Amino acid sequence: MKRQKPKRLIALGRAVRGTRLRLGISQEDLAHRCGLDRTYIGGVERGERNLGVLNLHKIADALGVSAADLLLQAGSKQ
Numbered sequence: 001m002k003r004q005k006p007k008r009l010i011a012l013g014r015a016v017r018g019t020r021l022r023l024g025i026s027q028e029d030l031a032h033r034c035g036l037d038r039t040y041i042g043g044v045e046r047g048e049r050n051l052g053v054l055n056l057h058k059i060a061d062a063l064g065v066s067a068a069d070l071l072l073q074a075g076s077k078q
Contacts, residue, residue: 010047034062
């Protein structure tokens with residue numbers, strides 16, 4: 001039986017993806033900017049990763065936004 005992805009993780013992933021796309025950068029470029037693997041970024045964007053606070057901040061910093069901004073965007077997309 002396939003495990004369902006939590007809606008909050010999906011919403012956060014959409015916020016990350018939307019911000020990244022608005023900046024016109026690839027997953028690979030974002031991964032390089034924040035020191036994480038591209039497959040990890042892909043998992044975050046698909047709502048498959050329950051990322052920790054430090055990784056959330058790394059991603060937010062690399063996108064030029066605050067972690068709070070990403071969480072607020074995610075909250076508004078539920």
